[in-house]
Amino acid sequence: MDLSVEQGCPQCGAPVSVAESDNFFVCPFCKVNNYIVNPAGARYALSCGNNLEQERGDLYFIPYIRFRGSVFLVSGREVSHRIVDTTQLGFTDLLLPPSLGLRPQAMKLTRVSYHASERFLPLTIKVQSILARAANLSGMDSRGNAEMLHRAYIGEGLSFIYLPVRQEGRNLFDAVTNSALSPAPTDTFLQERSKPFQRKWQSDFIAALCPQCGWELQGQGDCLAVPCPNCDTAWELSGKGLQQLAWQQGESRDAMAMWLPFWKISTGIPELAISTFADYVRVTKQPITGGWPKKEELMSFFIPAFKVRPKVFLQTATRMTLSQNHLHLAPGGGRISRRYPANLALSEARQALKVILAASALNKKEVFPLLPRIRFTNVCTTLVFLPFHDDGHDFIQEQSGVSIGKTVLSWGSKL
Numbered sequence: 001m002d003l004s005v006e007q008g009c010p011q012c013g014a015p016v017s018v019a020e021s022d023n024f025f026v027c028p029f030c031k032v033n034n035y036i037v038n039p040a041g042a043r044y045a046l047s048c049g050n051n052l053e054q055e056r057g058d059l060y061f062i063p064y065i066r067f068r069g070s071v072f073l074v075s076g077r078e079v080s081h082r083i084v085d086t087t088q089l090g091f092t093d094l095l096l097p098p099s100l101g102l103r104p105q106a107m108k109l110t111r112v113s114y115h116a117s118e119r120f121l122p123l124t125i126k127v128q129s130i131l132a133r134a135a136n137l138s139g140m141d142s143r144g145n146a147e148m149l150h151r152a153y154i155g156e157g158l159s160f161i162y163l164p165v166r167q168e169g170r171n172l173f174d175a176v177t178n179s180a181l182s183p184a185p186t187d188t189f190l191q192e193r194s195k196p197f198q199r200k201w202q203s204d205f206i207a208a209l210c211p212q213c214g215w216e217l218q219g220q221g222d223c224l225a226v227p228c229p230n231c232d233t234a235w236e237l238s239g240k241g242l243q244q245l246a247w248q249q250g251e252s253r254d255a256m257a258m259w260l261p262f263w264k265i266s267t268g269i270p271e272l273a274i275s276t277f278a279d280y281v282r283v284t285k286q287p288i289t290g291g292w293p294k295k296e297e298l299m300s301f302f303i304p305a306f307k308v309r310p311k312v313f314l315q316t317a318t319r320m321t322l323s324q325n326h327l328h329l330a331p332g333g334g335r336i337s338r339r340y341p342a343n344l345a346l347s348e349a350r351q352a353l354k355v356i357l358a359a360s361a362l363n364k365k366e367v368f369p370l371l372p373r374i375r376f377t378n379v380c381t382t383l384v385f386l387p388f389h390d391d392g393h394d395f396i397q398e399q400s401g402v403s404i405g406k407t408v409l410s411w412g413s414k415l
Contacts, residue, residue, distance in 0.1 A: 005044060006108045010034060010205035017108070020044070021157055021343075023237055024208060024219040033208035033216055039239040040200045042159040044109035046100070048175045059175060060190045061112075061120045061162035063090035064100055065127065068157040070310040071135045072355045074371060076146030077364045079355060081310035084134045087161065091121040093193070094172075095182040096163075103176065104161055111203050112162060119194035120162065127158065149371045150358065152351045155307050155344055165190075211235065211242055223341035225261065225305065225383055232333035234383055236346060245383045247332035250399070252387030258395050259385040260404070261305035261342035262320060263349040266298050267376040269357075272367070274299055277324060285362040286322060293325045300324055301356055303349040305342040305383065308404070308412035316404060317352060318359045320386075323400035329384060339385060340409070346381055 003020035014029040020042070026033050045061060066087045073080045087099045112120075131153055164175035167190055172181040184190055208217040215230035225236040225245060234247035249259065268275045272283050277300070278293040280286075302320035304313055354371055361367035388395035394403045 003044070003104050004108045005111065007111050011207075019221065020109070020159065021222040024221060024223050033219070034205050035208050035219075035237055035242070037204040037206060037237065037239065037241060039202075039204070040198075042203070043112040043162065043201050044104075044159065045112050045162040045164060046103060046107055046176050047110060048164050059118050059164045059166060060194055061118060061164055062094075062096060063121060063123055064088065064161045064163060065090045065123075065130050066104070066157070066159050066161055067131060067134045067153075069153055069155045070313065072150075072152045072154060072310065072314070072352075073135070073148060074150040074355065074358045074368065075148045077368065079314065079359050081314065083310060086134050088130050088133065090123045090125060090130070090160070092124045094184065094189075097181075100161060100163060107176075109161065112160075112197065112201055114197045114199075114202070116196075119191070119196055120198075121190070121194050131158075149368055150354050152355050154310075154313070154348050154352050154355070206241055211244070220341055222307075222343040224345050225342040227332060227339075227385075229335050232331075234332060236383075246381070247383040247385070248329045249332045249336075249385040250387050251328045251330060252398055254387060254389055254398070256390055257338065257387035257398070258390055259336050259339045260388055260395065260397075261340060262384045262386060263303045263305050263344075263346055264300050264382040264384045265303060265350060265353065266300040266378075266380040266382075267353070268299065268378050269374060270377060271370055271374045280360075281322075284357075284360045284367065286360070297325060301353055302327075302384070303344075303352050303356065305344050305346075305349065306340055306409070306412065307344055308408055312404065312408050312412070313352075314355065314359050316402060317356045319402045320397070320400060321356060322360060323397075323402065326399045327386065328399060332383075332385065336385070342383065346383075350376075350379075350381075 005018050005020055007016055009016050009027040009030060011027060011032045012030040014027060016027055018025045023036050064087050068085045071082050071084050089096055089098050166173045166175045169187055170183040172184055174181055210217055210228040210231060212233050213231040215228055217226050217228060219226045227234040227247060234245040235242040236245050274280050274283055277297045280299045281293055302324060303317050353376055354374060358368060358371060386397055388397050394405050396403045
């Protein structure tokens with residue numbers, strides 16, 4: 001479930017409500033398009049109760065980490081997956097509630113910003129430990145004695161939600177409900193362990209203008225990568241702002257085609273002697289129809305750059321990767337009316353490579369044991385928009401025949 005965040009427009013100051021997953025928003029008052037940049041991860045706080053606003057000088061903020069995404073596990077002879085949405089306590093040196101329950105969903109959050117009197121408790125456990133615990137809570141690790149060969153977190157949304165607490169002597173109170181919490185060991189415990197707001201936590205807002213030509217970029221909600229309709233460049237949002245991307249698009253004469261985004265990741269796999277698509281077909285023992293792939297075609301993975309259920313993500317990436325020799329790609333450009341937003345980051349798509357390799361392999365006994373030591377070399381990435389024909393219920397890729405249900409895309413946009 002997406003959370004609601006209250007903030008001010010950076011241009012006119014008007015109040016704006018956005019979803020937690022939003023990277024792009026249009027102010028309803030001044031109509032300016034903005035991107036949200038979180039250099040050190042998104043950080044939010046629960047709002048204090050109305051009767052406690054005047055007591056902000058007492059406030060300390062306890063970190064909770066929220067993970068929402070898909071966990072993929074390769075073990076034994078299978079690839080399993082599950083959607084996980086969990087919030088866990090990040091400061092474990094006090095006896096505090098292990099999670100925030102339903103409060104983040106029921107309340108509007110605010111972005112953490114600088115206030116001289118407010119102090120923040122640090123994380124006492126590593127983020128990777130919390131991710132591993134999230135997988136354990138989903139029951140994915142309890143699969144008999146099968147050895148875990150690889151685990152990946154894809155489509156993950158990792159954010160920090162702070163619970164404000166008020167201190168009176170050793171007594172601690174939840175500043176949202178004013179209910180008592182377990183006492184601190186000493187009167188100065190929170191003061192000694194906490195630190196003030198850090199500048200790197202500040203969310204930055206940048207106007208959604210093409211860095212090359214200044215044209216207004218058109219996006220929506222959680223989109224991360226978008227082409228410029230004026231100068232035919234493409235840009236991805238990162239912690240440092242907008243970074244230019246190489247991009248391509250397929251060929252289609254269908255004026256009503258839906259263009260879905262994919263990350264084309266070209267790479268070699270030395271441990272499996274894979275450098276071309278023909279090598280990949282040979283190593284994974286794929287049945288061949290329509291002739292053997294050309295030996296000079298470099299190996300590329302085609303990973304959806306949009307969010308869908310884990311099962312559909314895996315199926316689509318596997319089928320598109322195995323159909324790459326049927327695709328006709330050209331340099332990106334031109335105005336396209338129906339372009340689906342790219343809302344899965346390139347960094348997360350790269351985490352999917354071993355999972356897609358494992359799902360494609362028909363000779364699992366030979367490929368699976370090598371997964372822990374496999375490395376990808378000479379990596380080259382491109383954003384690719386491919387045309388899908390609209391047949392009413394499904395979108396069907398014109399060259400490969402891969403289909404994606406409309407309801408699947410609609411459901412995936414809520415992940």
